Amino acid sequence: MDETCCAYEHIGDSLLYLAQKTDKEMVLVAPFIKQNIIERIFAVLKPNISFTCVTRWRLDEICAGVSDINVYDIIKARGGRLLLMQNLHAKYYRGDNFVATGSGNLTAHALGWCNYPNLELMVFLPSEMGFIRFEKHILDQSIFVTDEIFKEFNDLLKNFQQENKYILNNELRMISQADEQDDANRIWLPKSRYPDALYPVYNGNLGELSSHALKSAIRDLDYFNLPKGLAENEFRNHMTFMLLQEPLIQFIDELIIKEYRFGQMVAYIEGFIHDPYCDVKSLWQILIRWLLYFFPQKYILKTYNYSEILIKSNADNKIILL
Structure with a gap:
C-alpha cells in the first residue's frame, strides 16, 4: 500500500492487505473487536511483528455480543499487548508507516465480511506527525490488560449476565454472527x-423453541439491532418502522395493490431477490406471517381455490402504532 485511497466497499480486504504489507509494527484501535476478526488478521500478519490493540470493555456491549x-x-498468545480505554470511540489502524481510519470497527458487519454489512467509510493514508501524537495520547491514557484484570472482568461479566435476563447472552448472540463468506x-x-417469538427471544425468554427456530430468531434480531430493554409495544413499533424501510417489504406492498395467487407472488419475489439458493415458496410463507403480525391493520389473508392471497385491507389504510 503506497498511496492514499478511500474505500467504502471491501474495507476488510483492504485492511488485510495493510496487515500483509506490515513488516515491523501494527496498532489496532477500535471500541468493538470480534475474536474472529483478530484471528483473520493474525492469519496474514508476518511473525515477530510488534502488535498492540486498544479497545473498550463495557458490560452491556459484551453481553450484546x-x-x-x-x-x-x-x-496474549501471539505476544501482543491489549489495552483498554473507556471513552474510546476512534477507529484507527496502523501498519508501519501507513494508517487506515474511518467509521468501521473490527467486526464482520463493519468490514463487509457478512451477508448484511454496514455502509462504512475508511481512508488509507501515510502516517504523519498528527497520527503519531494521537497514537501516543491513546497509549498514555489506556491501561494494560493483565491476567488479573481479565479474570476480574470475566467474573463481573458472568454476574451481569445472570442479573440482566433481557440481554441475550454472548453465546446466543454469537450464533447470529454473520457468515464469514462473500454473499x-x-x-x-x-x-x-415465528415473528411472535421474536420479542420473547429479544427479551431473553427462550421458551420451547427448537434450536433452528432460536437461531433464526436471533439472526433476524441481529440484523435489526434494536435498542435493549424495549417493552413489547415499543419493540413492535421499532420493528414496524424498520420493516417499512426494507426494499423487499416495499416491493411486496406495491405489488399487492392487485390480487395475486401464491404461485404468482413466488415468481415475482424470485425475480426481485435473484437468489438461486433461496426457497422462495417458504420465504413467501414466512413473509406473509411477518406482514400479518407486524401490520395487522394493513393486510389480510384470504383463500381462493386453495391458494393463499395476501391483500391490503383497504387502499387508504394508514399504519397504526401500538
Missing part, C-alpha cells in the same frame, strides 16, 4: 417462521 473479551487470550445478496430476507 458486539465485542469479545476473549481477544485477550489470542493477542452477493444484500436484500434482507426473514429467517424466522
Whole structure:
C-alpha cells in the first residue's frame, strides 16, 4: 500500500492487505473487536511483528455480543499487548508507516465480511506527525490488560449476565454472527417462521423453541439491532418502522395493490431477490406471517381455490402504532 485511497466497499480486504504489507509494527484501535476478526488478521500478519490493540470493555456491549473479551487470550498468545480505554470511540489502524481510519470497527458487519454489512467509510493514508501524537495520547491514557484484570472482568461479566435476563447472552448472540463468506445478496430476507417469538427471544425468554427456530430468531434480531430493554409495544413499533424501510417489504406492498395467487407472488419475489439458493415458496410463507403480525391493520389473508392471497385491507389504510 503506497498511496492514499478511500474505500467504502471491501474495507476488510483492504485492511488485510495493510496487515500483509506490515513488516515491523501494527496498532489496532477500535471500541468493538470480534475474536474472529483478530484471528483473520493474525492469519496474514508476518511473525515477530510488534502488535498492540486498544479497545473498550463495557458490560452491556459484551453481553450484546458486539465485542469479545476473549481477544485477550489470542493477542496474549501471539505476544501482543491489549489495552483498554473507556471513552474510546476512534477507529484507527496502523501498519508501519501507513494508517487506515474511518467509521468501521473490527467486526464482520463493519468490514463487509457478512451477508448484511454496514455502509462504512475508511481512508488509507501515510502516517504523519498528527497520527503519531494521537497514537501516543491513546497509549498514555489506556491501561494494560493483565491476567488479573481479565479474570476480574470475566467474573463481573458472568454476574451481569445472570442479573440482566433481557440481554441475550454472548453465546446466543454469537450464533447470529454473520457468515464469514462473500454473499452477493444484500436484500434482507426473514429467517424466522415465528415473528411472535421474536420479542420473547429479544427479551431473553427462550421458551420451547427448537434450536433452528432460536437461531433464526436471533439472526433476524441481529440484523435489526434494536435498542435493549424495549417493552413489547415499543419493540413492535421499532420493528414496524424498520420493516417499512426494507426494499423487499416495499416491493411486496406495491405489488399487492392487485390480487395475486401464491404461485404468482413466488415468481415475482424470485425475480426481485435473484437468489438461486433461496426457497422462495417458504420465504413467501414466512413473509406473509411477518406482514400479518407486524401490520395487522394493513393486510389480510384470504383463500381462493386453495391458494393463499395476501391483500391490503383497504387502499387508504394508514399504519397504526401500538
